[in-house]
Amino acid sequence: xxxxxxxxxxxxxxxxxAVLDDVNVSVPAGAICGLVGMNGAxxxxxxxxxxxxxxxxxxxxxxxxxxxxxxxxxxxxxxxPQTESVDWNFPVSVRDVVMMGRYGFMNILRRPSxxxxxxxxxxxxxxxxxxxxxxxxxxxxxxxxxxxxxxRALAQGATILLLDEPFAGVDAKTEASLVGLLKDLQKQGxxxxxxxxxxxTIGSYCxxxxxxKQAVIAAGxxxxxxxxxxxxxxxxxxxxxxxGVPWMR
Amino acid sequence: xxxIISPLQYDFMLKAIVVSSLVGVVCALLSCFLxxxxxxxxxxxxxxxxxxxxxxxxxAGLPYSIGAFxxxxxxxxxxxxxxxxxxxxxDAVIGIVYTTLFALGLVLVSKVPSNIDLMHILFGxxxxxxxxxxxxxxxxxxxxxxxxxxxxxxxxxxxxxQAHASAIRLNVNFxxxxxxxxxxxxxxxSVQTVGIVLVVAMLITPGAIAHLxxxxxxxxxxxxxxxxxxxxxxxxxxxxxxxxxxxGAMVLVLGIIFLLTFLFAPKYGVLKFKSx
Ligand SMILES: Nc1ncnc2c1ncn2[C@@H]1O[C@H](COP(=O)(O)OP(=O)(O)O)[C@@H](O)[C@H]1O
Ligand SMILES: [Mg+2]
Numbered sequence: 050x051x052x053x054x055x056x057x058x059x060x061x062x063x064x065x066x067a068v069l070d071d072v073n074v075s076v077p078a079g080a081i082c083g084l085v086g087m088n089g090a091x092x093x094x095x096x097x098x099x100x101x102x103x104x105x106x107x108x109x110x111x112x113x114x115x116x117x118x119x120x121x122x123x124x125x126x127x128x129x130p131q132t133e134s135v136d137w138n139f140p141v142s143v144r145d146v147v148m149m150g151r152y153g154f155m156n157i158l159r160r161p162s163x164x165x166x167x168x169x170x171x172x173x174x175x176x177x178x179x180x181x182x183x184x185x186x187x188x189x190x191x192x193x194x195x196x197x198x199x200x201r202a203l204a205q206g207a208t209i210l211l212l213d214e215p216f217a218g219v220d221a222k223t224e225a226s227l228v229g230l231l232k233d234l235q236k237q238g239x240x241x242x243x244x245x246x247x248x249x250t251i252g253s254y255c256x257x258x259x260x261x262k263q264a265v266i267a268a269g270x271x272x273x274x275x276x277x278x279x280x281x282x283x284x285x286x287x288x289x290x291x292x293g294v295p296w297m298r
Numbered sequence: 299x300x301x302i303i304s305p306l307q308y309d310f311m312l313k314a315i316v317v318s319s320l321v322g323v324v325c326a327l328l329s330c331f332l333x334x335x336x337x338x339x340x341x342x343x344x345x346x347x348x349x350x351x352x353x354x355x356x357x358a359g360l361p362y363s364i365g366a367f368x369x370x371x372x373x374x375x376x377x378x379x380x381x382x383x384x385x386x387x388x389d390a391v392i393g394i395v396y397t398t399l400f401a402l403g404l405v406l407v408s409k410v411p412s413n414i415d416l417m418h419i420l421f422g423x424x425x426x427x428x429x430x431x432x433x434x435x436x437x438x439x440x441x442x443x444x445x446x447x448x449x450x451x452x453x454x455x456x457x458x459x460q461a462h463a464s465a466i467r468l469n470v471n472f473x474x475x476x477x478x479x480x481x482x483x484x485x486x487x488s489v490q491t492v493g494i495v496l497v498v499a500m501l502i503t504p505g506a507i508a509h510l511x512x513x514x515x516x517x518x519x520x521x522x523x524x525x526x527x528x529x530x531x532x533x534x535x536x537x538x539x540x541x542x543x544x545x546g547a548m549v550l551v552l553g554i555i556f557l558l559t560f561l562f563a564p565k566y567g568v569l570k571f572k573s574x
Contacts, residue, residue, distance in 0.1 A: 121467050139458050140515045153466030159451035185513035
């Protein structure tokens with residue numbers, strides 16, 4: 050398999066302190082890859098470096114073989130923000146937000162064409178939000194809120210999705226339906242990198258896992274790398290690993 | 299009816315209404331972005347920073363608007379510069395910078411011999427605006443209004459989600475400084491109508507009222523502009539009939555509309571009507 054995300058020798062420092070230290074990792078195309086690590090492990094920072102949103106000290110990131118800049122110009126990569134970083138009172142509708150996925154392809158006036166409208170309809174249908182297109186975004190449930198931003202990524206034509214802690218504060222049913230959506234998208238060839246610090250379920254739906262603690266502890270197929278030993282090294286101790294979870298061995 | 303028509307036979311009244319309505323529109327449109335972007339304090343900052351610029355422009359024999367623009371924009375750029383380099387929070391830096399510039403303005407006004415009337419700069423004097431100034435103000439207002447309307451979608455994206463904006467390679471810095479420059483221009487245009495103290499209200503209240511009344515951004519712009527124009531006209535009449543401060547009356551009307559909206563707005567007022 051070719052890789053969707055390729056990261057080589059990536060180091061990021063905040064105020065001189067390394068937050069990501071010589072990260073080398075790749076995510077195969079079409080994977081649902083979990084990015085696992087404690088709070089502060091550098092998951093969000095890794096996303097930011099993939100999105101060119103943080104100055105990197107050294108290293109290089111390639112997305113489907115392109116530089117980040119080219120990938121962004123072509124709309125290949127999209128970031129689904131953490132819930133708390135969005136102002137849900139903003140006077141924008143579901144459709145408005147999804148349309149923002151098309152903005153990169155418009156001129157400075159951002160006037161949607163017929164084609165843009167159609168792509169937005171399609172994206173809304175793929176995440177089952179067609180009936181909610183006129184809702185103000187704050188008037189959606191937690192799961193629907195995530196779907197809006199996934200739809201925006203789809204309208205953009207993104208084939209790499211970055212989801213930062215999408216399951217934080219979301220109930221089990223919502224999580225299951227979001228996972229269902231990610232699996233649908235996987236069948237359509239979309240690569241997903243999903244960050245989580247809660248281990249309870251991530252092993253059950255990710256086919257690949259990256260264990261991160263400033264540096265990569267282990268990365269690869271879930272069944273190969275998601276072991277007690279690796280988890281313990283990622284989390285300093287076995288604290289936080291729930292006993293009796295079926296996928297654990 | 300006659301009470302509405304008869305003041306209009308006076309040139310100064312007509313001019314005041316046209317000029318302050320134009321300024322009202324541009325302030326209102328901008329206020330929508332400021333309120334949503336949590337930049338309300340920036341209006342405060344720019345408007346107060348303008349004062350030394352007005353005085354120095356007078357000394358240099360330049361139009362007041364040039365000095366005001368330089369200091370207004372300089373003030374917020376200075377705030378941005380300091381903010382990135384110290385551990386202080388935004389509000390502290392903003393407060394320090396603009397009060398210092400404002401104080402510099404006060405000192406200059408009291409020392410530099412000029413015919414600048416401090417009260418007019420602080421609280422506006424639209425009934426006495428000269429033809430030249432009226433044209434200047436009108437042109438600025440129309441230009442900024444045009445830009446805000448044309449670029450509203452890009453500015454909205456920039457305000458709503460900077461991460462996505464830069465991910466699709468929208469020039470985030472460009473929109474940041476554009477918004478600041480438009481804010482400075484708007485304040486310059488407002489100096490003579492409501493003055494630099496009361497313009498702060500014009501830069502917050504219309505957007506806040508509209509935000510309580512709608513969930514659609516385009517409608518928010520429209521409501522804010524209408525409310526603001528209404529307040530400007532009402533203020534001009536109030537000042538004609540009751541001989542009260544024009545700027546004061548305009549801002550007071552806005553405040554009253556806000557209070558009514560706060561109470562009675564269908565969805566977001568405190569006395570919600572159960573319509574949904
Ligand atoms: N803007 C910033 N300035 C300074 N330090 C930061 C900044 N953002 C994150 N950090 C630090 O970098 C480390 C990694 O943070 P982050 O990538 O957010 O971790 P995670 O998403 O895994 O919880 C943490 O120690 C955090 O305190
Ligand atoms: Mg994080």
